[in-house]
Amino acid sequence: MALTSKKIQTGEVVSDTQFRLFPIFNEVDLSRIRPLLNQCRKELINTGDVLLRPEFRNDCMYLLLSGRVAVSLENLDATPLLELGSGECIGEMSVFDGRNPSAYVKAIEPCEVVVVEKDILWQLIDSSHSLCRNLLYFLSNRLRSGNDIVAVSKSREKEQELAANVDALTGVHNRRWLQGMLENMKGHDLMDRLPLAVLMLDVDHFKNFNDTYGHKSGDLVLQMVARIMRKSLRPSDMLARFGGEEFIVLLPCTPAEQARAVAERLRKAVANCKVSAEQGVELPSVTISVGVSPLQENESVDQAIEAADEALYLAKHNGRNRIELRS
Structure with a gap:
């Protein structure tokens, strides 16, 4: 597991109110899946700790209760592609496709997360049609957002390429x-x-x-x-x-x-x-x-x-x- 330097809060149950922070639990009957939710653990993440790395396999989905994390592609020191805060899910894609994470995710302030192991996540999906529907909606939005980021990135690349090929003074090619x-x-x-x-x-x-x-x-x-x-x-x-x-x-x-x-x-x-x-x-x-x-x-x-x-x-x-x- 990619998580490092974590502090586990043992014995603390995640409440329904806390689960309701996440859109994937909208209109989900939590009482029906409570036995599975009780198997999810809550952990504290220190600033600078890394949740996901492309070099390591990931078998958990993280629900971010509080704090913020930075997502970057090239390396941990690269400019973050985006930041995620309370109510966001992290790592679900690598659980679903069985591949290593595609990005680095690092805590930029102290975070509290709920760790949902792979087996528990699949059981939750099997047990709740509403949760499954919400996950599909969430993943669609995540993919659309990713496409938007790629489009903006390509647009910036074109602008940079244009700037590199055009003489700044005269406006003609260089x-x-x-x-x-x-x-x-x-x-x-x-x-x-x-x-x-x-x-x-x-x-x-x-x-x-x-x-x-x-x-x-x-x-x-x-x-x-x-x-x-x-x-x-x-x-x-x-x-x-x-x-x-x-x-x-x-x-x-x-x-x-x-x-x-x-x-x-x-x-x-x-x-x-x-x-x-x-x-x-x-x-x-x-x-x-x-x-x-x-x-x-x-x-x-x-x-x-x-x-x-x-x-x-x-x-x-x-x-x-x-x-x-x-x-």
């Missing part, structure tokens, strides 16, 4: 997301993705802009550039902040000349956009340089990105605020 996308593409035949083009974009003289007008103004510029690109690109296009003032765009089903036209449209849109700082102060316009790299046959996307980066370097070397197509 480099981590891009790496994941590229990993998914590896090992697949890229011919059905041709023509595909890669754009590498960089805000011109961004360091000087930051040094002159401050990082807050620089952040506004990056947000503006990201906003223009999201508005200008197709839903199927893949945009990510590559790092610093650099962005990357993957354009599926886009031949070289069309990719160049997209890059030129983005360049003009950024150059013509005004940025206002705090209190409506207008900042100087910024420009971008773009390297364009259509994916070649028998070439990986990583290689196309490298070629786009080389084209971007050439665009900046040749005067900035311009487009360069890979050689």
Whole structure:
């Protein structure tokens, strides 16, 4: 049995009033099952004592008369999934299915419990139709509650995954997301993705802009550039902040000349956009340089990105605020 460091109160009978604390005894004729109830013992549990562990078999259902327990999944030190208080049943599932408990249950304050051994529990079920019905209702609610907890947990996981894959400043995907996308593409035949083009974009003289007008103004510029690109690109296009003032765009089903036209449209849109700082102060316009790299046959996307980066370097070397197509 998983219970540890317990103090047994011998000779103390659990009263009808105490049993009525538990919904499983609603409308149950306790007088008919009193001989069985008298075989259930009352125990005191100290703070920190463990009632259930997944490592150990459990053959008892615990009725929590008073106190509170914490339920956790990973280990005893993990953040509790939930807390249970007076009137709750504990351990019934492992009794019914004969498997080890699925969670850790630990007292977080002194508790008083009624211990119902497995054989007694089955005899109670055989002896009372009302108790059996109440247990079914209780288990249905417990399962529904568990499903709700799982749904909330999955929702939080999705939120955390989204946060991990989205750049907090600009709201576009980040480099981590891009790496994941590229990993998914590896090992697949890229011919059905041709023509595909890669754009590498960089805000011109961004360091000087930051040094002159401050990082807050620089952040506004990056947000503006990201906003223009999201508005200008197709839903199927893949945009990510590559790092610093650099962005990357993957354009599926886009031949070289069309990719160049997209890059030129983005360049003009950024150059013509005004940025206002705090209190409506207008900042100087910024420009971008773009390297364009259509994916070649028998070439990986990583290689196309490298070629786009080389084209971007050439665009900046040749005067900035311009487009360069890979050689």
